[in-house]
Amino acid sequence: MSKENLRKDTTCLNCNHEVNQRFCPNCSQENTETSKSFHHLFLQFFEVFTHYDNAFWRTIFYLFFKPSALTTAYVSGKRLSFLPPIRLYIFISFVTFLSISLFPVDSARKIETKKDKIRIPSIDSLKIKEKSVDGLTKVGILSQKHNDTIKKILKKTDEIDVNEVADFGYKSVKELDLIQKNGAEKIKITSTEYWFLKKWLTIQEENTNEEIIQKFSESFTNNLPKLLFIYMPIFGLILWFFHNKKKWLYFDNGIFTLHYFSFLLLLILLLFFINKLFLLFDSTPILKWVHFSIKTVGTFWMIYYFFPAHYRFYGEKMIVSVLKSSLILILNLVIITILMILFALYTYINIH
Structure with missing residues (x-):
């Protein structure tokens, strides 16, 4: 500048x-x-995060291709040559989630629209399906009992068991309440199922399937940075628990965590842009194979990265490091899975 x-x-x-x-x-x-001009303010914003010099690009290179080298350098005192860990994480997090929020999930909407068309078949298509079912019955492949059951499902008549919650079996909240209040015990559902179904039917009454997916996706994406930020101290605490408390302070494990999470976000951002790039071209077998290969390599690097980073930073024997790394990843995977389920539930509850 x-x-x-x-x-x-x-x-x-x-x-x-x-x-x-x-x-x-x-x-x-x-x-x-x-x-100051707006141009100056715009440049200053990026300069605050990146320094606009070799420190930014050196940091990104080390972060992506040299597991733990950045953390080792920072903890040992070599800090002017690289971006500070917190500033690095904030910048990458900002760019990643801003980029994701700017692009609509077109592919998901197309898939949902396609499913809607399949879910509501025409009368002619139902007749064709019923004739096919009758044909299987005539040759003895399908019994008459199963024949009748399949036809009921195809027609979506009231004779379908209301407990088939895959299709939910209810047309409205009013119908759900009537069945739950006046129906026989065998067709009533538990209080937990009732709560979920009532919430879903309420959402469906006010939104199309497309709008529901869009709102869920936007809410999930907007709140995911908060979840990751809240989870980082937990990840650092798990690292601290598995290592020598006298040699490695929580601060050291925290720096390792910041760099590792920055790497994950950076790789997610890269794979996101690659995915958007492939969507610009017509789908061919070769492009599909290339796209799949890139995603596979990216996913492998995301998981594998932790092992050399852990081994080089903590300096333990290879076998000990691999064992600890595996246990740490498994433990974090369990905790993250639970948190993601709770987070998805929170998102579901807050859809209007």
Whole structure:
């Protein structure tokens, strides 16, 4: 970034000290003009995070291709050559989730629309399916009992068991309440099922399937950074628990965690853009294979990365490091799975 023009007045605006050079000898504030253009503010925003010099690109290179090298350098005191861990995480997190939020999930909507069309078949298509079922019965492949059951499902008549919650079996909240209040015990559902179904039917009454998916996706995406930020201390605590408390302070494990999570977000961002790039081209067997290969390599690198990073940073024997890394990943996977389920439930509850 080019240097800005100095003020003609040599009195520091911050501490009123005499300034003979570019920076105040008393408080170190730069004695430049206070009026800034939007262009300057835009560049300054990225400069705050990246320094606009080799430190940013060196940090990204080390983070992506040299597991734990960045953490080792920072903990050992070599800090001016790289971005600070917190600043790095905030910047990558900001860019990742901003990019994801700017692009609509078109593919998911198309799939959902296609499912809607299949879910509501035409009368002609039902007749064809019923004839096919009758044909199987005539040749003895399908019994008459199963024949009748399949036809009921195809027609979606009231004779279908209301406990078949895959199709939910209810047309509205009113119908659900009537069955739950006046129906026989065998067709009533538990209080937990009732709560979920009532919530779902309420959402369906006010939104189309497309809108539900969009709202869930937006809510999930917008709140995911909060979940990751909250989970980082837990990840660091697990690392601290598995290692020598005297040699490795929680601070050291925290720096390792910040760098590892920054790597995960950076790889997610890269795979996201690659996926969007492939969507611009017509789908062919070769492109599908290339796309699948890239996603496979990316997923493998995401999991494998932790093992060399752990081994190089903590300096333990290979077998011990692999064992600890495996246990740490499994434990975190269990905890993350539980948190993601709770988070998905929270998102579901807050859809309106």
